[in-house]
Amino acid sequence: MTITAPAEPQTATDAAGFPAWFTHDRFGMFIHWGLYALPARHEWVKNRERITDADYQKYFDHFDPDLFDAADWARRAREAGMKYVVLTTKHHEGFCLWDSKLTDYKSTNTPFGRDIVREFVDAIRAEGLRVGFYHSLIDWHHPDFTVDGVHPRRDDSPEEIEAFDQGRDMSRYREYLHGQVEELLTDYGQVDYLFYDFSYRDNDHEDIWGGKGRDDWGSEELMALTKRLQPGIIVNDRLDIPGDLVTPEQYQPDKPMEVDGAPVPWEACQTLNGSWGYDRDNVNLKPVDLLVRMLVDGVSNNGNMLLNIGPTGRGEFDGVSRQTLDGIGTWMHQHARSVYGAGPSSFVAPRNTVYTQNGNRLYLHLFAWPFEHVHLPDLAGKVAYAQLLNDASELHFREIPPGTRAQNTGLGGQPAGTLTLTLPIVRPDV
Numbered sequence: 001m002t003i004t005a006p007a008e009p010q011t012a013t014d015a016a017g018f019p020a021w022f023t024h025d026r027f028g029m030f031i032h033w034g035l036y037a038l039p040a041r042h043e044w045v046k047n048r049e050r051i052t053d054a055d056y057q058k059y060f061d062h063f064d065p066d067l068f069d070a071a072d073w074a075r076r077a078r079e080a081g082m083k084y085v086v087l088t089t090k091h092h093e094g095f096c097l098w099d100s101k102l103t104d105y106k107s108t109n110t111p112f113g114r115d116i117v118r119e120f121v122d123a124i125r126a127e128g129l130r131v132g133f134y135h136s137l138i139d140w141h142h143p144d145f146t147v148d149g150v151h152p153r154r155d156d157s158p159e160e161i162e163a164f165d166q167g168r169d170m171s172r173y174r175e176y177l178h179g180q181v182e183e184l185l186t187d188y189g190q191v192d193y194l195f196y197d198f199s200y201r202d203n204d205h206e207d208i209w210g211g212k213g214r215d216d217w218g219s220e221e222l223m224a225l226t227k228r229l230q231p232g233i234i235v236n237d238r239l240d241i242p243g244d245l246v247t248p249e250q251y252q253p254d255k256p257m258e259v260d261g262a263p264v265p266w267e268a269c270q271t272l273n274g275s276w277g278y279d280r281d282n283v284n285l286k287p288v289d290l291l292v293r294m295l296v297d298g299v300s301n302n303g304n305m306l307l308n309i310g311p312t313g314r315g316e317f318d319g320v321s322r323q324t325l326d327g328i329g330t331w332m333h334q335h336a337r338s339v340y341g342a343g344p345s346s347f348v349a350p351r352n353t354v355y356t357q358n359g360n361r362l363y364l365h366l367f368a369w370p371f372e373h374v375h376l377p378d379l380a381g382k383v384a385y386a387q388l389l390n391d392a393s394e395l396h397f398r399e400i401p402p403g404t405r406a407q408n409t410g411l412g413g414q415p416a417g418t419l420t421l422t423l424p425i426v427r428p429d430v
């Protein structure tokens with residue numbers, strides 16, 4: 001609908017110097033890929049099954065994703081309507097997808113022998129998308145990383161843990177972490193977004209949970225390094241110090257998020273099936289309409305969605321991921337206007353619907369198709385024109401002007417101020 005009420009200011013975030021592309025673009029792809037694609041049973045497999053380095057080595061030795069084609073990943077992301085792509089440069093297992101000088105535990109030393117990050121950034125940029133790096137703070141492979149509450153060895157006896165930690169030194173790990181970030185932010189051109197993951201100190205349960213946080217990572221320095229090497233970059237909030245945005249995990253906030261009373265950009269990261277890494281036997285798939293609903297619902301609350309794909313051990317998106325992306329892309333083809341550049345509306349949407357708004361365009365998203373009429377409170381007198389978004393076909397509407405007695409209007413006893421849209425009986429095939 002084109003509304004005649006004054007255009008709302010765009011989301012208030014840009015004033016704070018936050019890069020506008022992020023809240024404009026709204027929709028990104030997360031890619032979790034590493035050695036864990038081979039066991040194909042969740043990216044935490046090494047931890048969950050307490051696999052030793054020696055036993056995990058077979059996945060390094062057999063890492064040879066012959067179908068990997070970064071251009072295909074990038075094209076699929078763009079066709080799904082995603083505007084930025086965030087790749088795991090290293091996940092908790094410690095395996096590096098680039099040719100780091102600081103470790104041998106990297107893709108270039110596997111049978112595959114290629115610098116995946118290099119191919120990734122080239123392909124993403126070639127599609128006109130923004131480049132994001134996920135980088136794990138946790139490292140279950142590094143020889144200086146000590147046991148804690150999320151370490152695979154956490155359930156060992158105190159003696160075993162002490163023996164394991166013997167000679168390990170987190171200050172050396174910290175140097176490694178900063179050194180690797182320096183490589184990633186120096187050698188791969190412009191990086192738009194850095195997703196560090198994650199801190200888990202719980203001061204209330206320190207003795208049980210253990211954990212690592214800002215002192216272990218050197219978070220203040222790491223943040224300063226990140227911003228110095230990539231001045232325009234956006235950094236998330238998992239360093240145990242404030243970041244540029246907040247990143248709720250597999251959860252959709254039901255209102256705009258705030259920090260200290262001020263609106264803050266947020267991004268919900270979401271999986272297709274509950275696992276981030278390729279998880280062959282997990283078929284608990286979110287259907288396309290639910291994912292679209294999550295995206296739109298997020299935009300209506302001033303949020304982004306980062307939707308995850310876990311490529312297979314051969315390096316491609318599996319069939320269900322491809323189909324899901326295709327389905328989202330079909331929807332985005334006709335409806336992206338209600339997503340890009342859009343944000344919350346101050347109008348209150350009726351049950352089973354949300355509004356997104358961009359300037360004087362108000363988008364009504366119907367999650368259940370009503371029978372012919374939808375009653376919109378407080379819009380009477382404020383709408384200049386209404387149409388379906390998928391085909392621009394005109395929609396008729398009737399209004400009960402504010403201050404009018406509702407029972408005289410024949411609009412089912414709606415309160416004054418209601419605007420009633422007449423819809424096709426059957427939902428358009430979108």
Ligand code: JFZ
Pocket residue numbers: 032043044197198249269276
């Ligand atoms: C982390 C990772 O452990 C996981 O494998 C995946 O990469 C995901 C995107 O991030 O998982 C988290 C991190 C933080 C929280 C929950 C899961 N948290 O703060 O609730």
